[in-house]
Amino acid sequence: MVHSVHQLWGRLLAWRHRLTVPQFTVVTGGLVIALGTVLLASPLCSSDDVGLWQALFTVTSAITVTGLSIIDVGKDLTLFGQMTLAGLIITGGLGLMAITTFLQGFVQGRSGLRHRLDKGRMLDEFGVGGIGPTFHRILITAGCVMGVGTLILFFFGFTDITNVGERFWASMFHCISAYNNAGFGLWADNLVGYKGNPVVNGVIGSLIVVGGIGWRVTNDLWENRSRLRRIRHLSLHTRLVLRSTLLLIAIGALGLLFTEQFAPDGVVMTLGLWEKLQVTIFQSITTRTAGFNTVPLSMETLSDAGLLLMIVLMFIGASPGGTGGGIKTTTFVLLMGTTRSMLEGRKDVVIGRHEIPASIVFKCVGVALASGLFVILMTLLLGLGPTTAGEPTAQSFNFLEKLFTCMSAFCTVGLDVGVTANLNRWGQLVLMVGMFVGRLGIMLLLQSLYGSRPPSRVGYPQQEVFI
Template sequence: MSLTSTPWNALKTWRQRLTVPQFTVVTGALVIAVGTVLLASPLCSTDDVGLWQALFTVTSAITVTGLSIIDVSRDLTPLGQLTLAGLIITGGLGLMAITTFLQGFVQGNSGLRQRLDKGRALDEFGVGGIGPTFNSILITGFCVMGIGTVVLYAFGFTDIANPLERFWASLFHCISAYNNAGFGLWGDNLVRYRDNPVVNGVIASMIVVGGIGWRVINDLWTNRARLQGLRRLSLHTRLVLRSTALLIVFGALGLMFTEQFAAGGVIENLQWWQDIQVTLFQSISARTAGFNTVPLSIKTFSDAGLLLLIVLMFIGASPGGTGGGIKTTTFATLMGATRSTLQGREEVVIHRRQIPDTVVLRAVGVVMASAIFVILMALLLGIGPTTSGEPTRTTFNFLEKLFTCMSAFGTVGLDLGVTAQLNRWGQLVLMVGMFVGRLGILLLLSAIYGSRPQPRVGYPREEIYI
């Protein structure tokens, strides 16, 4: 009795001592493991999909990235495609929210400290309950995806004659777009719908709404009768909306400039309205969505355009959204800190609100840790041969490697044709990058090091030269 109960008690004790970050990492790994076995089964995939292909695909789906080494329409059965959509929802509607909700059943008691810990895991302010937050995420997500599905079915994918196939295409792409996953049912992604304004508009809208986060949507809905007074909105909402709009416009204008003068560029021979539609869509998609309506490679995009896409991928979506990256608010905080420094201020002020020093330090930490991690990924990708040996190309330049690593870490999914040609070492590096990027670099460090008490010892101040 004691022999069998001791390991069980030890496991139970270990499970109850898990912090929210550690529980999130463990739960995410378990979901990926279960999903891999399921997707590799004959019911979900063909013989071309083994455990490794299934593992990479499930990791990409749970982290809502969209990088793929299989053809979804050819290699997955209808049940496999449905499973993939379920995995995208699981990861997109909040892996953190779901694991935090489940932790209440695992750990039982939940005092003030645990509730604060859960709130931080959900990017939540204050001590709000997890149940209402979880419900809000689900209700908002399913309502938006439902509306998008109806519009795509009625006015978007009208070239698909079979009603059932058209409905599934509409639903799948709305799920993928709202969750910023970037998975498509066709090998060319959405290139065939480059000139379709309905498909472009609906998918782009899904990406933006999913990227800004449920908290912003809830704030807008709560103050919907008084939206003429933007000051009634929270600083977080105003910052997210303004940053998102500026990044979309900046990205579109930047791509229009870099690609218009690139020899053989993707928009060189397009009409002006096509130029606007393509650059707007790619500017929106580059910040963690991963859809593309034009071929994406080093031959179709200029180096300057690819570098611009890397910057957009690094910034990513907003806190509480379905995307990755360092987040728009982190970028805005650093810009505010830079402006305050140039103006000679000792505090960071954004929209007539002073930002706490702890928030500024956290933003600096996120950016530095994320940049170092992506560089480390690129270095690891350059160790030894990186291709599988089957494709015609045998080497990739540094820009291709950096672009692919940033796409994985930012959970974007844009691909220059590199991912499927990598060997297993290279694909393993990308899988780790996707997992870390979805959880967040600070959450991962918290899971590794745990929570440490604040030191009570003060140290003398001394100036250094900057």
């Protein structure tokens, strides 16, 4: 018996040393979710209404900074449970990739220069960027930004909350959720009660944008803070992220203002001009990354055109290295640049007077195609059999509702049109898998399954294919 246990332990050690960074990230993410589920389901964190399944879904949504929920966070979780949820959001938003890669060095016991460089590259590609001192700077920056946001909301935002302790915790929790693009709120209607509050809209929206643009951009802006009048001093990546972010916010806001203003029973029709602008700008920001909402979202309150526009914004998502999901703004920009180069008859992709390497272009195409196919697969799986909880004869959700929810889960947005809580466990399982894959990245998942292989040195003859 002892010999068998020793042999099994030896095999586990051997398997551990063979894990690649993507594989180790997947394993670590699963372990964090499992531990968080047990903790959140305990009486210390939640009421009797929260079982293991509800805790599993909530923890998965928190670690993947999605925000989809099948419980009422403010009522079903104790104060300690809410603090635990906030810690899980921070772990998923800022630390999952960095912590995973950092721990891998201890687990595998290799600390050579080559291994350190490999870890840095993998973390920079799949996570928030950098290890060691850089990660410390990321945490300090995040702490300062969330701290300032908390103070502003406490003194000028949530002034309707009379209890000082509740107001401070509400301010801190929503700032943590906003900066990490999670979308969790302490109230059942999210932020609907504050749709006309410019302080709440401004602070939450700003935190979402700052968290979504990524560390590379904020660091570049800080290092060039004395020369920001001339944008050419910034890197091409920073310029692309800032321009695409502002453009997408503007297009999303104008699009939602147009689709919902002229739609029957549009959600903004009865609002004044100032509230319309606040709602559409805020919803444009949060649709791509965070999942907060200041107006009720459902098939009855939003037009089909508005829902379709939000699906497109969710698919594009945040920026590389940020706390949001989606295919990323730079991927979208490079795909548009590739299309323009094709129309101009160019053999290379040039953006901002810089030629983009073909390997980056291939990766953009692969990410967009794989992500689109995965969302389609999720939607197909969600349509297998009855999808609603309760009676089998219950009315099923239509295709647009399913597509919207699957896109929201995979792109870790967290917007819901009343579908998630009413799904049966099969449907919720599909969403959990989608959230996990979307947060880790479709390419990381494929690399963890496909493994690491050296590039082929074999060349092949060219042959034209008609398209």
